[in-house]
Amino acid sequence: MGKGGDARASKGSTAARKISWQEVKTHASPEDAWIIHSNKVYDVSNWHEHPGGAVIFTHAGDDMTDIFAAFHAPGSQSLMKKFYIGELLPETTGKEPQQIAFEKGYRDLRSKLIMMGMFKSNKWFYVYKCLSNMAIWAAACALVFYSDRFWVHLASAVMLGTFFQQSGWLAHDFLHHQVFTKRKHGDLGGLFWGNLMQGYSVQWWKNKHNGHHAVPNLHCSSAVAQDGDPDIDTMPLLAWSVQQAQSYRELQADGKDSGLVKFMIRNQSYFYFPILLLARLSWLNESFKCAFGLGAASENAALELKAKGLQYPLLEKAGILLHYAWMLTVSSGFGRFSFAYTAFYFLTATASCGFLLAIVFGLGHNGMATYNADARPDFWKLQVTTTRNVTGGHGFPQAFVDWFCGGLQYQVDHHLFPSLPRHNLAKTHALVESFCKEWGVQYHEADLVDGTMEVLHHLGSVAGEFVVDFVRDGPAM
Numbered sequence: 001m002g003k004g005g006d007a008r009a010s011k012g013s014t015a016a017r018k019i020s021w022q023e024v025k026t027h028a029s030p031e032d033a034w035i036i037h038s039n040k041v042y043d044v045s046n047w048h049e050h051p052g053g054a055v056i057f058t059h060a061g062d063d064m065t066d067i068f069a070a071f072h073a074p075g076s077q078s079l080m081k082k083f084y085i086g087e088l089l090p091e092t093t094g095k096e097p098q099q100i101a102f103e104k105g106y107r108d109l110r111s112k113l114i115m116m117g118m119f120k121s122n123k124w125f126y127v128y129k130c131l132s133n134m135a136i137w138a139a140a141c142a143l144v145f146y147s148d149r150f151w152v153h154l155a156s157a158v159m160l161g162t163f164f165q166q167s168g169w170l171a172h173d174f175l176h177h178q179v180f181t182k183r184k185h186g187d188l189g190g191l192f193w194g195n196l197m198q199g200y201s202v203q204w205w206k207n208k209h210n211g212h213h214a215v216p217n218l219h220c221s222s223a224v225a226q227d228g229d230p231d232i233d234t235m236p237l238l239a240w241s242v243q244q245a246q247s248y249r250e251l252q253a254d255g256k257d258s259g260l261v262k263f264m265i266r267n268q269s270y271f272y273f274p275i276l277l278l279a280r281l282s283w284l285n286e287s288f289k290c291a292f293g294l295g296a297a298s299e300n301a302a303l304e305l306k307a308k309g310l311q312y313p314l315l316e317k318a319g320i321l322l323h324y325a326w327m328l329t330v331s332s333g334f335g336r337f338s339f340a341y342t343a344f345y346f347l348t349a350t351a352s353c354g355f356l357l358a359i360v361f362g363l364g365h366n367g368m369a370t371y372n373a374d375a376r377p378d379f380w381k382l383q384v385t386t387t388r389n390v391t392g393g394h395g396f397p398q399a400f401v402d403w404f405c406g407g408l409q410y411q412v413d414h415h416l417f418p419s420l421p422r423h424n425l426a427k428t429h430a431l432v433e434s435f436c437k438e439w440g441v442q443y444h445e446a447d448l449v450d451g452t453m454e455v456l457h458h459l460g461s462v463a464g465e466f467v468v469d470f471v472r473d474g475p476a477m
C-alpha cells in the first residue's frame with residue numbers, strides 16, 4: 001500500500017503539501033511510485049493489489065490523468081483519495097501555454113465523444129459478431145466431421161485459424177469493456193472468447209495488453225526495468241530498435257550478443273513471416289503457464305500474480321482445459337485421424353491464427369516511432385505517433401479490412417479511447433484526424449500491403465544499424 005496513509009492521517013489538520021514536478025519524477029519505481037492526476041499527487045508505492053495490476057507502475061513518476069480516463073470505469077476515481085499526498089506546483093512542469101491548450105483540447109474531445117454517446121455499445125452489433133463467428137467455428141467442425149478429403153480438412157484448419165483470429169478481436173472488445181459497462185460481464189465475455197474458444201488466459205492477456213496500451217512502443221527505463229511496452233520486447237527474435245538489442249545485450253552475463261542473436265537480428269526481415277506463424281504457440285504456452293501457476297511471461301506479471309493471484313482461478317483453468325478438449329476432438333477428426341494427421345491439423349490451425357493475428361498487431365505499431373523512457377511525450381502524441389491505421393487498398397476493399405482487422409484498422413483511435421466500441425470508431429476517426437491536423441500531430445495510415453512493407457523495411461533498417469553496432473564486438477556471422 002502506498003504511503004498515502006500518512007497524508008490521510010494529517011488530512012484536515014495541515015494545508016496540502018506543495019510538490020514540484022521534479023520531485024514527482026524521482027519517485028518512479030514500483031517500490032516508490034508517485035503519480036499525478038489533474039495536478040494532484042498520489043503515492044501508490046507497492047500497491048500491488050491495484051485491480052488493474054502492475055500496469056499502474058508504468059506511470060510511476062509521471063502524469064496518469066489521461067491513461068486513467070482511458071482505462072477506468074466512472075467511480076474508480078473515488079478510490080484515489082486514500083493515496084493523496086499533495087498538490088502539484090503546475091508552474092514546475094515547464095509546460096508552454098500551447099501544450100496546456102493542446103492537453104485541454106484532447107480532454108475536451110473525450111468529453112465531446114461521451115456527450116455524443118460514442119461510448120455506448122450497440123448490443124445487436126455484438127450479437128451479430130458473436131453469432132457469425134460461431135458460424136465459422138461450426139462450419140470448420142462440420143467440414144472435418146462430414147468429409148474425408150485432405151483439401152477439405154486443410155480448408156477447415158485455416159477456417160479455424162480465422163475463427164481464432166476473430167475470437168481474438170471479440171475477446172479484445174469484451175476485455176476493454178467496450179461491450180458492457182459492468183466490468184464482470186466484460187470479463188466473462190473475455191473468458192468465453194479468450195480461454196474457452198482460443199486457449200488464452202484473460203489475466204495473461206490483461207497484464208500484457210494493458211501494459212502495451214499504457215506505453216506503446218516505449219522502451220523500458222533501464223535494461224532491468226519492467227516499465228516499457230511488452231509488445232516490443234521480442235528479443236532475441238526481433239529487434240524493433242537498436243536500443244532494444246543493446247538492452248538485451250546488457251542483460252547477458254558476458255555483455256555480448258550470442259551467435260544466435262546476431263544471426264536472427266541480421267536476418268530479421270526474412271524471419272518476420274515465419275515468426276508470425278509460430279506466435280500462437282508462444283501465446284498458448286504463456287497462457288497455460290499463467291493459468292496453472294507454472295510461471296509468468298515477465299517479472300512484472302509474476303509479481304502481480306504473487307500479490308493478487310488469479311482473478312478468476314476456476315474459470316481460467318476450466319476454460320483452457322475445455323478449449324484443449326474441443327480443439328483436440330476436432331483436430332483428431334472426432335477420433336478418426338492418426339497422431340501425425342491430428343498434429344498437422346492442429347499446427348495448421350495454430351499457424352494460421354498466429355499469422356492472421358500477428359500481422360495485424362505488426363501493422364498497428366511496428367515501424368512507427370519508438371521512444372526512450374526519458375523522452376516520453378504527452379498521452380496523445382505517444383498514442384498517435386506510435387500507431388498506424390489500416391485502410392483498404394491494393395485490391396483489398398475497406399469492408400474486408402474492417403472485418404479482417406476487427407476494429408484495429410482504427411488502431412490510433414482505439415488507442416486513444418480503448419473502451420469505445422468498435423462500431424463507433426469510424427465516426428470517432430474523423431474527429432481524431434481533424435484534431436491531429438489542427439494541432440500538427442502526425443497521423444499515419446497505410447493499406448495492408450504498404451503497411452506490411454513499412455514493417456519489413458523498418459526491420460531491415462534496424463538490422464543494418466545492429467550489424468554496424470555488433471561488428472565492433474567481433475566478426476559477423
Ligand code: HEM
Pocket residue numbers: 035042044050051052053055056057058059064067068071072073074076077079080083175183206210214
Ligand atoms: C491511484 C490510482 C489508481 C486507482 C485508485 C485505480 C483504481 C482502479 C480500480 C478501482 C479498478 C477496477 C475498476 C475499473 O476497472 O475501473 C482499476 C482497474 C484498472 N486500472 Fe487502475 N487505478 C489507478 C491507477 C491506474 C493507472 C495509472 C493505470 C494505468 C497506467 C491503471 C490501469 C488500470 C486498468 C488497465 C484497469 C482495468 C483492469 C481490468 O479491466 O480488469 N490504473 N483501477
